[in-house]
Amino acid sequence: MAGHELIDDYLDDIARRLRWRPDVDAVTDELRDHLYSAVERRVAMGSSSSEAERETLAAFGPPGDVAMDFATTGTSGLAVPTSFTVTAGRLALFAAAGWILVLVVITASQIADEVTGRWEGPPQILYLVGSVLMLISAALTAVLVVALVQRHGGLGIIGRLGIGLATLGAAASFVSWFYPGWVTLIGVGSLLVAVAIRRRSLAPQPPAILFGAAWLLATAATLGLDMLGVGTPDEWGDNRTALMIGLAVGCVGYAAALIGLGRWMAREDAITDETIRSLAVADKVDQPV
């Protein structure tokens, strides 16, 4: 629309500062409607077009202030993509591959045990490899969770509680053989993180929901199959069939969730430190008036 050069420059500036938002076009459309309406009202009251634009922009506030307000809306910090969140998104794809490998290697160890009839040797080695892979995958997943916290400008008390429970579950896995117990802790923790992510409405919802549901579904599958009498307990009382199906549900669900969340973060345009400073410092000299 012709005749609103200052307003259009201002909107371009806002759009540049908020380019990491998926709804940046909607935001600028909404602000455009406001600014054009305000200019039209001032012109109707007798101001010249240029006076009306300058007065309107002065009343609206510096672009740094407005962008900062949008960047911190509904968060306790700056919710923007950074080079760290983009890198963590890429690492999440490796984490997803890692969880699939965990499933493959642990399954292979169980099959080898069944075939050879002895745990020592290849089955034990495969199980150890699977355990190391699980540690690596869990570590990469933890990096993603840290990045999700940063990307959302914090995840609030629900997110912190979720991270705490998941960490407790991960720690318990080192000292407890009671698989349903620590997997449930990790599952409930992941669910709370997913709830906190969902409340922020930034990340894509399907992988976030899957992230929260994967290990709870895994536990439910294991316990449900055991109760239904699918498979038979071994000499240690473990129902391997139920455990392996539960592990498959958890690993595949987590992998799919990590791919969805990782692709979202990896594809974002990281904003530079300079842009973060321009958001954090509301520079009135930056206002095009």
Add this chain to the structure above:
Amino acid sequence: MKDQALKGHLDLLLLAVLADGPAHGYAVLAGLRDRSDGVFDLPEGTIYPALHRLEKAGLLTSTWSTESGRRRRTYSINAKGQRAMKDRRQGWEEFSDAVARVLEGNPWPATN
């Protein structure tokens, strides 16, 4: 000081303006200014992040239309927003009554 105090109660004020009927951001701001006789005159850009926050919290809904060739977003308060406004209004009334009672003990200008 006034701006800081106003920001602290902005959500309640926006909900109260929208309780009169759906409105776009510019009309919400005009309503806020008119109903306060010009006392509440925030930087105009401040209200949009606040409206978005209220919508994310599920207290408002918004729809898009086209007016004069421009896309316009109109906000409406929903049932959850009405309940939130009632709660916050009650909280504000209790707070302001308490402040009034304290100040009644020290008529202005205060004397020692």
